[in-house]
Amino acid sequence: MARSAAAFEFPFARDAALAQLGLATGPIPLRVRLTLDHSGRFGVTTAPLAPAPALWAFSLASHRLEATDPWLRHKTTRRALYDQTRAALPTWVDEVIFGNTDGALCEGTITTIFVQKRDRLLTPALSAGLLPGVLRQSLLEDGRAEEAALTIADLATAEAVFLGNSLRGLILARQV
Template sequence: MSVKAKGRGAKPVDLSLIETMRWEPGSGFTRIDQHLRRLNRSADALGFRPAPPDLMKQLQASVEGETPLRVRLEMTFRGKVEIVATPFAPVAKDAIWRIGIAQTRLPSDDPMYRHKTSRREVYDAARAEFPEDVDEVILLNERAEVCEGTRTNLFVEQADGTLTTPPISSGLLAGILRGDLIREGRAKSGLVKQTDLAGKRLFVGNSLRGLIRAELV
């Protein structure tokens, strides 16, 4: 029996937009242009005030040191920005994440889930279904189509080596890494059912952590 996600009715004024980025000494922010474009698109779509004109200066002022950082940018409906930088340990190249499939469902007809916001109830509910030693949890929609993970997009490797990732129409966030892989021709958008995952090489990923091998638990 599936569990439907709750949380409809949240007003944009009660939400914040979020971007989580990686910063490396020497090379700086990873995919910063894509992150800021997504932030501005979401702000426009949801009626937020625009990002402050000195946002890039604020980001640069938040980072320093000789180790990688995780930089979380949160912007309120009124355009107020909070930036928090914390140490970041990259995922090992040979890591294989254990992933589960949640009973909690992501409604494909709710456009709010196509923006990265502080509205996290559905993802928190899915995450709570599994113990901590499961690295990521994948959500399906009401049609049992695969959507996304609680913090990553999902990719299924095909026989020719290309990756298939669920389409936005299934109800999911257009991840920054996902977009890059599609533009580079390494991935393509296509409908994915739970049965399509069996026996396939799976990956999850986001802009912060990159692409990570995964296996179902």
Template sequence: MSGLVWLNGGLQAAASAGIAVSDRGFLLGDGVFETLRWRGGAVVRLEAHLARLARGAAVLGLPLPPPTTLAAALADTATANGLVDGALRLTVSAGPGVRGLPRPATPTPTVLVTAAPSGPALAPARVLIATVTRRNEHSPLSGIKSLAYLDQILARNEAAARDADDALLLNTVGHVACATAATLFAVLDGALVTPPLASGALPGTRRAALLAALGGEERILAPSDLRRATELFLTSSLMVRPVVAVDGQTVGEGRPGPVTAAALSQA
């Protein structure tokens, strides 16, 4: 993590910054977050990220600081840490509360920004279809980046235990929804496709950009579709990662294809 963080109005040393022990984000996962790419002195797709944060906060009934305040906090954190190319995380929790589920009548959100440099490029992924949990496409939480990530953690733990790099989550009717922290794209019959939001996919910022740039489409995907795909890749705000195997079966020719290369060129 960065040496300096932005917490509740200003920069502080990460080593001494503190969040209340009664914070509902820590105790209950009551909050939302965004992971953003910092590159060339600016946040990539800033407006899209802040709009998604606002939608998520509205679902949870959380007040947010003005977008200008959040944008300045992100820039200040990146600059203070000398970030050139890396990741920013903006977290907003419901703040301190009393014991139990009900929030204070007027919550005082905790707002935190952290920074980290980019890591090395990820190798092509071998993924599996998670069996320990499923994505609930009926829940409003499937469409927002809430702090509650336990289903994804369970699925990622299953992947690690079975010597895979990531897991794909099916929804309650058995359709493909997403990876643990990424959108899934597939090339089927020459077309670029991705699961629709109604399947439980998160409305990713890079997802929307790639659909517009490459002419992709939303389509319900069954696990059998993955076995006949000629290309698969994962996307998030920080990366485009080719997928070369699903449940031990090679995808296409077992290496990144031309559509994946085109997606990487949009990064």
């Protein structure tokens, strides 16, 4: 959030953000969403967090992203395409994966893509046009994943495909 706030020239107070997050408690597991407006004010919303299934089914989006779109690199409330795509999911599909106009893999509506090949966990490079998610960054920094130029065709040749985010971790996935 601090990186995006700086990019958009929004005031950002880390201590105030942490204080707001500290208010988000409950007797059940929660999804917590922290937002920041242009004046530096934070908002927090919560919702129950349903358990994640052991295996997610995913499909490919027909819409292709533009790798040069600067909005793709920031988690914002400007996500109509992602929200509309999720709202149209059939009941048997958990996630939709986007590629870009060059055929590179990008990301899911709420997840980062990880492809296992030759015992290496690979994730698309930021240059493909995607969000540098928290889970993705953590796995890269820990050396458990590495960036690669991945294409949609890599999904068919992968030993395994995982989808993940900081809320749910890595989830084994299969294409439907």
